[in-house]
Amino acid sequence: MRAMVLEHPGQPLTMRERPAPRPGDTQVLLRVRACGVCRTDLHLVDGELPPHREDVAPGHQIVGKVVALGKGVMGFTVGGRVGVPWLGWTCGKCNFCLRGQENLCDRALFTGYDLDGGFAEFAVADARYCFPLPEGTATWRSRPCCARA
Numbered sequence: 001m002r003a004m005v006l007e008h009p010g011q012p013l014t015m016r017e018r019p020a021p022r023p024g025d026t027q028v029l030l031r032v033r034a035c036g037v038c039r040t041d042l043h044l045v046d047g048e049l050p051p052h053r054e055d056v057a058p059g060h061q062i063v064g065k066v067v068a069l070g071k072g073v074m075g076f077t078v079g080g081r082v083g084v085p086w087l088g089w090t091c092g093k094c095n096f097c098l099r100g101q102e103n104l105c106d107r108a109l110f111t112g113y114d115l116d117g118g119f120a121e122f123a124v125a126d127a128r129y130c131f132p133l134p135e136g137t138a139t140w141r142s143r144p145c146c147a148r149a
């Protein structure tokens with residue numbers, strides 16, 4: 001698959017050919033249909049956020065079609081449309097997670113920052129953080145994305 005990756009902050013993304021990812025037990029594999037560009041993506045690409053990983057594919061406003069399910073995934077079906085947000089994984093054990101404030105988890109992993117995001121043909125995402133989306137067009141209302149405010 002093709003992926004746009006961050007090789008050097010401050011320089012344009014680079015197109016790379018990579019094997020499509022395989023979904024882990026709790027992940028869905030998506031064919032990316034669209035991915036927004038958030039201010040945080042720009043901060044990362046411009047070098048205003050320290051990179052967490054080499055050659056990460058940014059993009060955390062993913063809309064995709066499910067093409068494969070990890071064996072532990074419930075509530076999603078192949079062919080369904082889903083959205084993938086900034087928060088990509090949390091530990092489930094720290095005080096923040098146990099209080100339902102997992103966006104503050106110290107070990108949280110973020111889509112397009114720690115985890116490959118949607119600037120690629122395919123992406124995997126933890127099903128616990130994916131949102132089922134209705135088919136057809138939707139009225140999009142601006143909402144806070146990844147800001148912690």
Ligand SMILES: [Zn+2]
Pocket residue numbers: 090091092093094095096097102105106107108
């Ligand atoms: Zn946690």
Ligand SMILES: [Zn+2]
Pocket residue numbers: 038039040041060086145146147
């Ligand atoms: Zn964002």
